[in-house]
Amino acid sequence: MPLPVEQVVVFRKGGKVLWSRGKAKDVVNSWIGSVLLEEKGGDLRATIESYTVEWRLANDVDSVLVLVYNKSMELDFGGELLERLRSAVRKQPRELDKSYDRIASDLEARPRRVAPAPAPARREEEEEGEGEEEDEEEAAAEVSVEEKLRRRGVGTKGGRRKKKEDEKPTKKQPKVWRDTIHKRTSAAQVAELDYSKKEEASDASMATTYLPADGERAAWEEDEEEKKSGSWLSSLMESAAGTATLTADRVEPIMAQLRERLVAKNVAAEIATEVCESVATTLAGKKLGRFERARGAVKDALAAAVERVLTPKRSTDVLREVLAAKERQKPYVIVFVGINGVGKSTTLSKVAYYLKSHGLDVGIAACDTFRSGAVEQLRSHAKCLGVDLFERGYLKDPAQVAKAAIDDAAKKKRDCVLVDTAGRMQNNDKLMRELAKLVTLNEPDLVLFVGEALVGNDGISQITLFNRALANFSPTKRQIDGLVLTKFDCIDDKVGAALSVTYATGQPIVFIGVGQKYTHLKKLSVTQVLNALFS
């Protein structure tokens, strides 16, 4: 039977398709946009719409190999197929048709694998039993719901399989292991776990692993400068000859340092790790240019990646959107959501001032019917701004209040309605359900998540869980589609939160708050954040 695969495609990073089989082009394009360009490529597998996409990079020949199949399938040979195809791309790029057919027929002939995968225990169980169908369903459900968690915790099934048949085994990327999401294990432990290097690891490896080798100095005695200067001369020679190649071993220590720097600038630790891993996969095997040093190349690649993540994937010009809505004679609705005390009402007032000062008719809807005093606070803002406030007091369903406010605004021919909501913790199910209802019922044009620029690691779980809760409780799966970072004036050069939140959500930062006054609303400068992170 033919392989249950929708599309296999090999293309250059510049966009030229070198070879392809099957058709699912838009999947590949949206995968490029949402995974590769957002630097989420460290995992080698992702779910796009109703498809699973697996991929490998062949940086030495500037190629990307992608496999697309229906996400209800749990293919176990995806990784192997791609690895073998990759060695074919390297060896005979002109005969991919033939190579693919050979690989495919090999895989077709094989019975469904019952292999001793060197994977975690749960995976083994899954493959031992005959009730494979059930497990597949379970796995498929897991892919959609727990996508993020699975990616971090457990390795991918196809990707980590050992390929014995591979004539010329390609070098495996060292996996970065963590015991929790934050801590990275030490280099010694990584080496211990790295089975790609020692195929037949003996039991007596303990001594060699833990005891220092002859003449090896302890890490605390080691002088970092000295270590650098040793490789400095040789790398200079290589770079002068223009023959240097970036290997995973070489990228790793440089990347670790850069990661530390990102973390020092308040980028959430797990985000820093993921970005660095993803960039590392795009570098392994890459040839360095003449006089290009490894450190510089890695740093440049990381800076470029961070720039891509920070650069909005669409226009963030709210004023223009409101003007377009005005032409359609329909009020533009913005809902402000977020945790307690981050400055939602203040931001809302700033945005109201900004839009009003451009001649737009703005209305405010007080949908924080939960916290006492919220409506009064907003009323004083509205009075100060000279903007109408729509309110229905407390203890009403905020979704209905918002609806009434929008209807009222449409009747009065307003251009824009800004909806204030109660601050809520992402784990408060009752309030999250309410918010999801508000968003589903009113279909706002923009859902802005307001967060503090001060947040560190906790901010990321806040925003991801917030987003997930919204999606889970709403039938339309509507999520946050823009971010506001407040208190940006208090963070000096610790701008890491900007990277963390954009990476975690994939959404652009629409506004930043830089002070108390209504006029203290600005847009983010990607250049400034880059300078703060890397200079």
Added chain:
Amino acid sequence: MWWWGSLLLLLFVAVLVTAVAIFALRTPRRPAAVVLIGPCGAGKTLLFYRLTEDEHCDTVSSMQSNQGQVGDVALVDFPGHYRLRGGLKDELDRATKLVMLVDAAAMAAQAKPAAELLFQVLTAFQNAKRPPPVLLICNKTDKATAKTPQRVKLMLMNEIETLRKTAHALRSIDDDDDKQQPAQLGVEGRVFSFDQHSPCPITFLPISVKNDDLSPVRAFVQTGLVSTTPSS
């Protein structure tokens, strides 16, 4: 001793030359080129390969730019994805001519991103001494839904008119308050028009990059002129 002076001088010169050589090699200046821009899916990469290698190929979204030669002119295909927009300024700085593509058959989706891009380009050219000429290709005329160049021009004009009000309304955080705002496109209080307010000549050309003969485009890339009578 008498030769010490000259030896020192020689040494000094040698060091200087090496330093300059290393510096020059490390920071390669971008050579002048004709630059292809446009929103995602407009057909840039196909046009690039047709022009440089005379080859039809399938394409996916570009993740990095492509560099090639058309005759003795360097051609750069700059990716259209928003996330890669950061590198646009460097490309515009080295552009001798600019070819911009839009998908005329999908103007409903392309008008806004295309206008944004064009607005960025024209604003950047506002202060240039010799702004490069622009060829605006209304691609995919083979499709039934393709808009005429006149229509494309009008749609872009309307969008740019809006952008003139909104694009710089919100200050960026690194703008100093006393720093000058970016040069205003067009004339204050007047509706924007390509013919009157564009800092550089823009020629609209309807073509199907997939099917048609590309000699007008080729001519523009090489000479900066379009041989066929432009419809503007």
